[in-house]
Amino acid sequence: MRKFVDRPRYTCALGGALFTLRALERVIPIIHASAGCGFNLINATNAGAGYLGGGYCGGAAWSSTNVVEREVVFGGDDRLREQIRTTLEVMDGDLYVVVTGCMVDMIGDDVKAVASEFIEDDVPVLAIPTPSFKGNSYSGYDMILSGLFRGYVDRNAQSQPNTVNIIGLVPGQDVFYKGNLAEIKRLITKLGLRVNTFFGEGETLENLKNAAEASLNLVLSDVYGIQPAKDFEQIFSTPYLALPLPIGALQTKEFLLSVANALQINLDLVHRTIAEEEDRYYDYLERIADIYNDIDLQRYAVVVGDANYAPAVSRFLADELGYLPKLSVVTDFLNEAQQKAVAGRFDGYESGISPLVKFDVDTSSVKRYIGETWEPGRNERYYDSFSPAIIVGSVFERDLSAEFGMPLITLSYPTTNRIILNQTYAGYNGGLSLASDILTTLVAGR
Amino acid sequence: MNYLDTKTPPVREARLGAGIAFGGTCCELRSCEKRGGCLNLASRSFSQTQGCQFTLSLAILNTLRNAVIIMHGPIGCGACATGVVGTSKIYKQIRDPKAEGLIWLNTNLDEADVIGGGEDKLKEAIRYADREFRPETILIPVSCVPALIGDDVDAVVAEVSAEAAATLIPVHCAGFKTKVMATAYDDVYHGILRGLVKKPERPSDKKIVPDDLNDLKQRYLERKTVNILNVSSMSRPDEDELERLLNAIGLNVRFLPCYSDADDFKFALESSLNVSICGTHDDYFVEHLQTLYGIPFIIDTIPIGRRNTAKWLLRIAEHFDLTREAEKFIAAEDKLLDEALEQFRPSLEGKTAFLAGGEVRIIATAEILQDLGIEVIGFKGHHYDRFAEPVFGALVNVDDVVFDVATQQPFEQVNLVRRLKPDLFVGHTGGNNISAKQGIPLLPLFGPSYNYMGYSGVFEVARRIRRIMSNYQFNKKLAEHRPLPYKASWYEKDPFTYIKKEG
Secondary structure, three states: OOOOEEOOOOOEHHHHHHHHHHOOOOEEEEEEOEHHHHHHHHHHHHHHEOOOOOHHHOOOOOEEOOEOHHHHHHOOHHHHHHHHHHHHHHEOOOEEEEEEOHHHHHHOOOHHHHHHOOOOOOOOEEEOOOOHHHOEHHHHHHHHHHHHHHHOOOOOOOOOOOEEEEEOOOEOOEOOHHHHHHHHHHHHHHOOOEEEOOOOOOOOHHHHHOHHHOOEEEEOOOOOOHHHHHHHHHHHOOOEEEOOOOEHHHHHHHHHHHHHHHHOOOHHHHHHHHHHHHHHHHHHHHHHHHHHHHOOOOOEEEEEEOOOHHHHHHHHHHHOOOOEEEEEEEOOOOOHHHHHHHHHOOOOOOOOOOOEEEEOOOOOHHHHHHHHHOOOOOOOOOOOOOOOEEEEEOHHHHHHHHHHOOOEEEOOOOEOOOOOOOOOOOHHHHHHHHHHHHHHHHHOOO | OOOOOOOOOOOHHHHOOOEOOEEEEHHHHHHHHHHOOOOOOOEEOOOEOOOOHHHHHHHHHOOOOOEEEEEEOOOOOOHHHHHHHHHHHHHHHHHOOOOOOOOEEEOOOOHHHHHHOOHHHHHHHHHHHHHHHOOOEEEEEEOHHHHHHOOOHHHHHHHHHOOOOOEEEEEEOOHHHOOOOOHHHHHHHHHHHHHOOOOOOOHHHHOOOOOHHHHHHHHHHHHOEEEEEOOOOOOHHHHHHHHHHHHHOOOEEEEEOOOOOHHHHHHOOOOOEEEEOOHHHHHHHHHHHHHHHOOOEEOOOOOEOHHHHHHHHHHHHHHOOOHHHHHHHHHHHHHHHHHHHHHHHHHHOOOEEEEEEOHHHHHHHHHHHHHOOOEEEEEEEOOEOHHHHHHHOOOOOOOOOEEEEOOOOHHHHHHHHHHHOOOEEEEOOOOHHHHHOOOOOEEEOOOOOOOOOHHHHHHHHHHHHHHHHHOOHHHHHHHHHOOOOEOHHHHHOOOOOOEEOOO
């Protein structure tokens, strides 16, 4: 049984599902749920994900059955049937996906059966139940991906040796998902591979339809997308490889070498690519050699983020920026195996830095852990304080930032104080933007 | 009115015969409403997501100071609070610089709770909130899942109250119970009335020898004090303007419920009149205050637009026998406003506008547009009931103007807008990206930092409309490049095709 949460940094399975579908081109979700579910979720994730918006469907335009007491008592199948029929009349899409909210999951509506009545229609109608009492946004992403792999991906596609799928970045929860996918795709393409990310720039439903052409599923996470990758393997016998989201030169180099190793790519090409990228990377980073050292821009750091960002950001800070991340709080509900996998990503830093790693879903807990990692001052004459420091997290860390006087850099959900468009924090370009964004807050008054 | 012995207030479909689905002219709508409840059971065979009483109850709950909210439900319920996490703090600190930001917990009901009940988890969350944050008030909005599985939240509250320092206020607002999301206001007021409204204790109450002079002073103050029931969609500048109007005729003003703390609800009883801004928001509250504490109330129009403002002010003045003072003040204000608006008329006269949002607010805002010479050619209101009727009085020539009763439902709106081609769209937050993609300039219907109310509000709206209409390249360019998600055939159909007579 999962506990209550002090300011959750995610919405529900339906929320994750809707924003996963929002990230696909011309997909029309049909929400079978109470009237407020969709509207609540667009208002949450629009703002939380740096003003991501509702995309093609605009959020407020999401088709929704808006079930009330009558359907809850007598069943909502008829209402859903009517709503699918009318949605097909009014809304223009290439794929219609029925997703569900708690009330219809509790009364046991058979949404798959109702959706299957529309099989003769010109466009596909799928039903993917997303019961929100079974999980949060991240679970909703997994449910939708697994559902699409099972119900939409072409089973006759032939696996191609140089094609990979990339999953594991959850649209909306990863506030930078689209920019990140672009950067990862750019790098892997340089290795001579064909890449599907499904949610990336210029991709369409065709990329998803042909997903079985891939010979490997790359999961950029130890947690998210793992279950869909396993389901994919079961259906199409395609193996998967889980690698951490790479930020900066060091992590991206390891990432590219792992990909090359898994797909037996010519190592000369890989090393040439890395050398070329590193040269470009350090050409930019070199610019701040003066200011970094002139005014001592090294900082202690606290990192708060999900299972993808917390390890990647901590390591980037320690091993590339030369910072001292003393505390890293991972804010997801994780099982023991997942915690172990994520905790392992904090081991073996080249810098020798070893942050205190905590797994905790409650926003108020972060403050307590700062006290645990650094002896609080007791008004001593000489006190070696936790300063100067920065905090990298979400807007929920704003009060903490004010209280401790640590500048805040927001990059994890919710990030309501930034407008995020095509920015990336992944790969080489991501390392440069993260360095730039952090140091910008430190020189903002100059 | 007294529903306080029941656990939950009646839904507005039942209490007010409110409706959420109608398409026709203003004239048809008004006569339909006068015949009583003919809108009542209508719904749609195609619908879009529209908000619920849980999410709308947060519009007030998120503003209350020194309070922690416990969203009792699965993890997504109340997630929209994320969107106001920054602004809530800023606006609370206008009232109290030391005010905390928005803090909420979610009880995260899961599969095991759906079977075994969520009461234990709620107790745990209340204890944590009480210990960790030491708030004055813990507000507990109850969502669909615990309502369906039958969690006895009132019993949990009664049990934990004994050990908690905070006052616990349950708010029963399960989304699936009503189609009229404005029922949310009744749910919130129900909780406030049952838990926070009580006579304040004053040191003078405890004196053995009566202090006549002090009592007289107190009564004099009360006689000159009115409560204005503010709404979360109004701004501090709006409040300043309304306060100015009432101060001008010699009255003192208190604002509640938004941005109040627990004590404000007690001291609110020390006043001689409750004045509504908007019947949709607060009829339940003021009716109860009259029944329980004998405080009279006024529900008439909303003070947006000069005629509405004058009517609103005169109703209050009449109550205090200050009509002559108010009339003099209004005449002076009118003259000043006329002079100030002159500069806007040439560029705005003859333009057309469509308004969408809360029914009371859009009808009132239309008065400002008509005042400026803009022709109002369409309305879309969240729902419809008798509280809209008095607001129509300030408008001219709207009998044949189309009125769509729809909570959100942007598909009907885009169809209407495509037909009517307004020069300006005035819209409620939440679906404005959709109107933006129709390439028209857009004035938000409300905004928590802008002034819309009173005389200064007319001027502010006028100057913003001119500014917004003078360059809307952003929306124009968007419309050229990003399509709306509707089939071409939809625009050929009657916009009200999917309204059906019965639920």
